[in-house]
Amino acid sequence: MAAHDEDPVGDGALDRVTWALRRAELAVQALKEQRLRPLGMAAAHYTLLMSVHAEPGLAGAELARRLSVTPQAVASLVARLEGRGLLERREHPRHRHVQELHLTDAGREALRAADEVIADIERQITDTLGGDESTQLRTLLDRVTKTVRDA
Template identity: 65%
Template sequence: MAPAHYSLLFCIHDEPGLTGAEAARRLNVTPQAVASLVTRLEGRGQLERRQHALHRHVQELHLTGAGREAFGSASRVVADIERRVVERLGSDGTAQLTALLEQVVEAVREP
């Protein structure tokens, strides 16, 4: 599974009913990029769009059963990779890596 697909599935798994625009903000990508991912994952039967209960023009994103399965499988792979990294780096190395990655995230989010 591509990292971008996993990221979107993770977002929707975490917050079912997000709109494409909300997902784009959380992922720090353009709405067009999310729309493309949604179309691809919808085609695979992993994601579905549902009309918002109050705002008919707004579409919410939800995982399907296949999407939950795919997300679960990918999450197990990610957890295994994380476990191996932590084992290799130890607690000090893991803390350093985490601090560096947090700095990267801050730098990317700055205007």
């Protein structure tokens, strides 16, 4: 048997829960990118702005850990968003080498507009699923998250 004829994955690989989760995430991310583009924003910008909104004063290194990206990736995004006037860095009150991230007024407005787009995507999904299935999906995803974090 030639090497190209061998099955590179195990039986049922395309039916795995983890593969279904990944396909769903890719589809949602693609739709976010498409719908946020007219606002001049990428999904990564929305995620970063939302994270800073949720926890004002986060440092770049901590933000990178929470988003599971490199500090360099966060620094690049922060520089871009700061250049657009959406974020500002402030000196940490006790650690002068640490800079805290905060939304500007323009950043809050941009986040509000982007969140309307994301909420519309959410409505499309939940309208299709209905209330009971939406609640069930959220519960199951929360259980998956806990299981993976506890592993």
